[in-house]
Amino acid sequence: MNYHWNWDIFLAETPSGSTTYLGWLLSGLEVTIAVSLSAWIIALIVGLFMGVFRTVPNRWLSGIATVYVEVFRNTPLLVQLFIWYFVMPELLPVSIGNAFKSINPFLQQFIAAMLCLALFTGARVCEQVRSGINSLSVGQRYAGLALGFTLPQTYRYAILPMAIRIILPPLTSEFLNIFKNSAVASTIGLLELAAQGRQLVDYTAQAYESFIAVTVLFMAINVVVMVLMHKIEARARVPGNAGGG
Amino acid sequence: MGYEFDWSSIPGALPYLWEGMIITLKITAVAVSVGIVWGTLLALMRMSGFKVLGWLAAGYVNLFRSIPLVMVLLWFFLIIPSVLVSLLDIPRSFDTRLVSAMVAFSLFEAAYYSEIIRAGIRSVARGQMGAANALGMSYAMAMRLVILPQAFRNMVPLLLTQGIILFQDTSLVYVSSLPDFFGVSYRVGSRDGRLVELLLFAGAVYFIISFIASQLVKHIQKRKTA
Numbered sequence: 001m002n003y004h005w006n007w008d009i010f011l012a013e014t015p016s017g018s019t020t021y022l023g024w025l026l027s028g029l030e031v032t033i034a035v036s037l038s039a040w041i042i043a044l045i046v047g048l049f050m051g052v053f054r055t056v057p058n059r060w061l062s063g064i065a066t067v068y069v070e071v072f073r074n075t076p077l078l079v080q081l082f083i084w085y086f087v088m089p090e091l092l093p094v095s096i097g098n099a100f101k102s103i104n105p106f107l108q109q110f111i112a113a114m115l116c117l118a119l120f121t122g123a124r125v126c127e128q129v130r131s132g133i134n135s136l137s138v139g140q141r142y143a144g145l146a147l148g149f150t151l152p153q154t155y156r157y158a159i160l161p162m163a164i165r166i167i168l169p170p171l172t173s174e175f176l177n178i179f180k181n182s183a184v185a186s187t188i189g190l191l192e193l194a195a196q197g198r199q200l201v202d203y204t205a206q207a208y209e210s211f212i213a214v215t216v217l218f219m220a221i222n223v224v225v226m227v228l229m230h231k232i233e234a235r236a237r238v239p240g241n242a243g244g245g
Numbered sequence: 246m247g248y249e250f251d252w253s254s255i256p257g258a259l260p261y262l263w264e265g266m267i268i269t270l271k272i273t274a275v276a277v278s279v280g281i282v283w284g285t286l287l288a289l290m291r292m293s294g295f296k297v298l299g300w301l302a303a304g305y306v307n308l309f310r311s312i313p314l315v316m317v318l319l320w321f322f323l324i325i326p327s328v329l330v331s332l333l334d335i336p337r338s339f340d341t342r343l344v345s346a347m348v349a350f351s352l353f354e355a356a357y358y359s360e361i362i363r364a365g366i367r368s369v370a371r372g373q374m375g376a377a378n379a380l381g382m383s384y385a386m387a388m389r390l391v392i393l394p395q396a397f398r399n400m401v402p403l404l405l406t407q408g409i410i411l412f413q414d415t416s417l418v419y420v421s422s423l424p425d426f427f428g429v430s431y432r433v434g435s436r437d438g439r440l441v442e443l444l445l446f447a448g449a450v451y452f453i454i455s456f457i458a459s460q461l462v463k464h465i466q467k468r469k470t471a
Contacts (some may be wrong), residue, residue: 003420054465070456071452073455073459074409074452074455074456074459075413075448075451075452075455076414076416076427076451076453077413077414077419077450078416078417079426079427079444079447079451080418080448082431082444083445083448085446086440086441086444087440087441087445088443090248090441091248091441093247094247097247128265176311179313180311180312180313180314181313182313183314183315183316184312184313184315186315186420187315187419187420194313194316194319197316197319198319206288206399207323208323210319211316211319211320211323214316215312215316215320216310218312218313219308219311219312222311
């Protein structure tokens with residue numbers, strides 16, 4: 001192969017002249033982090049509520065949560081993303097749909113990708129929360145109720161504080177997944193890290209340098225998240241619970 | 246609700262959609278089989294006790310598990326065509342996208358399979374290896390005849406679940422515009438201006454297949470523990 005390596009390409013100015021190609025990658029990195037973190041926060045909230053719903057003695061609530069999990073776990077992420085981006089604006093009431101379509105394209109892509117990642121990941125978080133709750137002995141629930149707590153209070157003060165600490169390690173891998181999955185958003189044109197990498201290839205034809213840089217940046221995100229979560233896990237570990245679950 | 250559904254472009258497109266589904270299933274089948282074989286080898290390398298082999302396998306698994314599947318696909322669509330052209334002397338006009346997709350998914354999934362398999366091997370009681378050795382079996386014989394058969398029986402549900410995830414993930418070949426089931430749905434939808442209907446249809450088909458498959462896996466799991 002006679003490939004012409006050129007690592008200086010990152011310092012070259014882009015055609016628009018306002019930044020370098022490295023600047024493109026860094027702005028892509030920012031978008032990747034922003035969309036993943038915002039989606040993660042929503043996913044945690046949705047997953048926590050749905051996970052609780054799956055364990056409460058109420059047919060309607062557990063039914064809703066079960067349907068949510070099955071639908072979002074049995075359709076491809078890409079299909080979900082395209083439905084959020086192309087289908088939702090059409091099916092919403094016309095005024096809201098048009099309002100969405102009139103905001104700037106970047107924001108449209110960002111919102112669609114964020115909601116998609118949030119609900120996709122939320123279904124997985126939900127299952128972790130459910131298994132965390134189910135791993136506790138029923139005695140905890142009965143003890144709470146016997147003390148005169150209402151069911152919501154039992155969850156709030158007895159069950160969830162334990163369950164959440166137990167499920168931290170599996171949640172870490174979902175947190176890592178959301179960053180990786182965010183690369184799918186490049187397919188609807190969101191200029192996150194992977195999309196910036198492809199754009200760089202289109203402009204400079206330096207495919208290998210660009211892909212290596214993007215891959216290294218994704219790996220760096222991975223390392224940072226792992227170190228961070230390791231610290232949190234160590235602090236939250238339930239004493240006496242070997243390995244923390 | 247201002248949107249009026251019109252599903253009429255689907256019946257005519259069914260043969261075309263079916264061809265796409267065949268491509269999807271082909272990629273899934275190849276990646277599952279190659280992934281399990283290569284994943285088993287990686288797991289054995291990692292547990293072999295040879296430090297260098299162990300490091301290599303661990304490095305491979307961690308590398309693939311830390312980069313997004315989309316990036317892996319982009320890498321392989323970049324590299325495989327030039328490798329094939331230079332190694333096998335095939336004409337440049339040959340469509341390498343299907344081969345690239347199969348290679349990419351196989352190598353990528355092997356990393357995930359190897360972790361499942363490693364856990365499966367660990368789940369077999371240690372005494373089994375000792376017993377096999379006491380019977381005069383070598384390490385390789387014991388692995389092949391005693392440990393792996395038991396490990397695989399334990400792993401069946403997890404391996405199948407990973408296969409369902411893989412089936413859904415194959416839709417990402419969209420980045421190479423390979424006409425798999427999703428790619429065809431998207432094209433028909435944009436050709437006829439009926440993207441809403443075609444995307445919902447594609448979602449429904451993926452859902453039905455994956456849902457039924459995952460219920461079957463649950464059934465197998467229940468029967469095993471019963």
